[in-house]
Amino acid sequence: MNFVPVFFFWVLLLIGMVSRGPFIFYLLFGSMAFGSFAVIPPELTSGLSFTPPPIIALAIIVKYGGGTNGLSRMLDISLRPSQCLLLFVFWIVAVLVTLLMPRLFAGQILIIPMRLEEASFGDPLYPTQQNISQLMYLTISIVTVFACALAFRSAATRQHVLSALCVGGAVTVFTGILDLVGIGAYLDVFRTATYAYLVDVELSNVKRIVGLMPEASSFGSLAVGFLSAIYFFRRAISTPWIRLVAAPVLIVLLTLFALLSTSSSAYGGLGIFGCVAAVEWFWRLLTAPKGSRAREGLASEYWAIVSGLVAIYLLALVKPSLFDPLLELVDTIVFQKTSSDSFIERSMWTAVSLNALFDSWGLGVGMGSTRASNGVVAVFSNTGIAGGLLYYGFMLQTLLRRARPGDHTGALILNAVRFYTPPVVIVGILAGTSADFGVMNACIYALAAAVAWPGTSPMRAAASPAPARSKPATAPVSGGAARGQPSRA
Template structure:
């Protein structure tokens, strides 16, 4: 009964609860259904109540990004049903073994149909639905400010959980966060590296927190470059960057190596597109000043440099020799073997795990699935703003922020992604970017169906 833009806000913010289970499924070996996946049902219901199924189905018109995502999802679900039976016993894969009442663990076993095929197929369908609902919402409301507002709230909530994680760790009150750590996952929330507490926030481990935080950093930094709510976006971007550093995640640092050049290049490009460039002078000065600062610190404080080097060596340079590095290398080797032994067809969605999204796709949905996925990615990244949206700075800013977050999610997934599902935030940003690149048609001004207790379309978030 609340205004529909509340539903979008809660949908985006719920993605910050990365280890909170809403439902446990004993029939599927104790698999956990997370809070955002359950709330997706209510978000979809609210969108359908307000706009009907037409705008949702319009997200999947042929040749669009949604169409390719739909093709990939349906193909993936088909492989989840057929491939494990077709190659049963002929392939060894890394898969999750679950036991009710205990944490799940990963082991090498012969390929067979399992609960992982079911859960990953459900997650894939949920991601497809999330894409359609977000696309429909932004197409009908034509209000990118709602997306920007939701991203800023999600970044604030994520940082609040990060601060709570640090405070409860050093005060011995970690049990206070047990309310958001209920999923049937292996929780690595009390780990130190290089003398620093690895921030995990509301996620099961530091790397998952870093992956999510990198998305929010990219989005908020992009908004700051576009001068959207400059004070808030600058503060959130800086705080998110600090959270990434203190997460001590190697994946986060590698992701920053992709996000920073992307933001810098797109900022320079805006010089040739409009009168207010995206702060290229500041960024250019930053690239000149940072090397000077580093050289000064090296000369004046050599002991600090030694400490930093030891920290980076433990976090990055020696990562491959660590137990975690060797374990993930074994996952990738098993995934590649599964790809080869299935003649490039894949072992089926959810059948195999890896430590790189590229190998996840190859080992699960094969070469065909990989090609379809990259067509979908290209459709999102190459789409340009609609002619009428081009006159609205807020629409362009929201589109750039969605693409920045999308790229951030891809960069971390390609380095350390373990399963097909990339999280609902990925599909929220993809659906939003798809909607913001569409022509805003007259239906955005069409009367909205009223619900009990709603007195005007404006209260439903339907008017401009």
């Protein structure tokens, strides 16, 4: 029975590889909700679980890096200081630390293994299979940035990527609905990864929604990630019905399912998202010129928030007991969180991982060596102080990128990147366990790098991507745009 969805996935991936349209990008974002689906039987991979996103990302790397001059262009992106040089050096540091430090400090440093079933408390550091697997995942994410930065040079491809974000959000909502209505037996066919599942858990008599993720916290973080991306990037979408109808509906539904996940990290992410969204609203009100797309929806958003607050206030006046279950739930997962076993255990992970960084003299213990419950600690403890500074330096560079004069859509995309990042970083600080930033963030970094691409003007990027064979002198630039446009999901 498990063979059917696996076969179906590989058929879809083959179609994405051979097609010249953007299907593979839609497939990528749509697959992110299938976090418990192993597309290669784990018994064939020594127990490793390969979920759809990294496999599709590999296909994108082959698709765009394997064409004419594709590899050299990706290398140019990775070595150009204004593009991704910091990220490339971060990868080199991560490789060296992972290959050397678990052997250099073997048996001398206590860590929390990535596979928790291997230990309940700190174990001595030794090289493990997790070093290779986590380094491989990080490598896929980093090279995905290079490949997508090349693919996204076409303005048409960037529009498909923004639409694909909405598809990914819709699939996340759909899997949440299936879990909510209790069709768990039909979802088990997609739960083939060798993870520890928490799919039938109740908190304060409320079922925690997990969709097709291994647990509620991962589903809640995914919902917050898509919510933040769709909310801030929707203004750069050129198709009116997606921007004005589909995206707002998805924003409401993703907020609802992030709440239904009853994940404290998701609740924290929602809180940060609300604060950042408020800042973004005032920023648009005060700085965006009249008639621009950035000012679109200012009044409707204001009255929607005011109406919602008034409705909640009136309900609280008329029937206060209506909110008792919600208040009890919030009290359990937020205010009593610090006294829970989960909080104590996760705090211990972070403390042990941070201590491992100090015990290694700031060099780090290698990718996959230790599990933290804080994304920043995970990056620094796994890759060392040098690796952490390089990665967050690249993130800062991404936030400071500027679009070319006259590229209004590019400016909207870069503004969206700046507002998208804080909620995702905060959620990672609350519950991040790995130094791998993931395929979704890789695509966001690539969008920013592609918009700020130094060799392509906005007018040329918006033009037809077909190679200008009659003008050999301009063929390399046009050809790059053409190769940046094929299939994506």
